[in-house]
Amino acid sequence: MPEGHTLHRLARLHQSRFGRKPVIVTSPQQRFAEGADAVSGRVLRRADAWGKHLFHHYDGGHIVHVHLGLYGTFTEAPLPLDEPVGQVRMRMIGTEYGTDLRGPTVCEVIDAGAVDDVVARLGPDPLRPDADPQLAWKRISKSRRTIGGLLMDQAVLAGVGNVYRSELLFRHHVDPYRPGTRVDADEFDAMWTDLVALMKVGVRRGKIVVVRPEHDRGAPSYRPGRPRTYVYRRAGDACRVCGTTVRTAELEARNVFWCPTCQT
Missing domain, CATH: 3.20.190.10 (MutM-like, N-terminal)
Structure with a gap:
């Protein structure tokens, strides 16, 4: 989607x-x-x-x-x-x-x-100048649902799909199964700021760009033709950062991807 x-x-x-x-x-x-x-x-x-x-x-x-x-x-x-x-x-x-x-x-x-x-019916959109991230934070901080599920809920955050969800959580070392109530305000602020920047790059370049240069070409896990992501659709491959095997599972009817070492 x-x-x-x-x-x-x-x-x-x-x-x-x-x-x-x-x-x-x-x-x-x-x-x-x-x-x-x-x-x-x-x-x-x-x-x-x-x-x-x-x-x-x-x-x-x-x-x-x-x-x-x-x-x-x-x-x-x-x-x-x-x-x-x-x-x-x-x-x-x-x-x-x-x-x-x-x-x-x-x-x-x-x-x-x-x-x-x-x-x-929608949450704040990170790409809109009038977006209020506190509306999303209030819902996340009071919910025992997983942060991986909350980020995909359009009533919490509008516009985030499976790629941004999985990649954002990896970039901030957050386990997708952590409850929203256990995400602190500083973590959320950092994720929101990063998400705004990443999605603006997506608008400008017409594609999702999430991998930092030092983790891209030349990394031990790089193989031509594989997704240019950290974890999304890379189940079974080595993590670009630590080498642990990337995992996947179904979370609220959608596959989520994560590194069990980098995301604790």
Whole structure:
């Protein structure tokens, strides 16, 4: 599932390519036909994101809400676009570029009140300048759930997925099974600061970058083709730092990865 940096990157891209101009919106698949008709030809005032949710704000108060889910993708191309291929839920055509949306969990037209309802269910988003980390800390510090589960809960932190969850905990030497009540304020502050920095890199570079240079190429555990991560999807491999075998297990229906030596 795309993590929050992907949605913020899309919002910036769509703002740059379609913002402040009329946009032709269609639904070749016809599953979004009514919604497309409601916004087609209107000016896209702004595009923004909160966690894993993307919002296109059009003149007249119409807002297209997209959640990519597990399989949703946008494909961008200069005009003219080829004929739609596959199940294209929404096609946007601007003055120079077009984009096709396939496979989202949510693609709907809503109003500002409904946006508020979506946001009310979400925790602070590390990529938003108005994010209040204390809202997340209050929930974490009072919960006996594992910190690994809490970090993936979108009501606690919006935009964090399995990669950032596993990598953040490794970088701060925190066992994913430690209860939230046993994470202290200084640890959380350090993780929040690191998470903001890492996700900003993700927006800028279009990929998740988490491994420090001294632990990357040339490290004993480096093998071409393996994930450029510390622990995520590296179960059975040697830890890049200490050499211990990286472990994995299911935690709240998602696989978590960790080093049992570095994360105590």
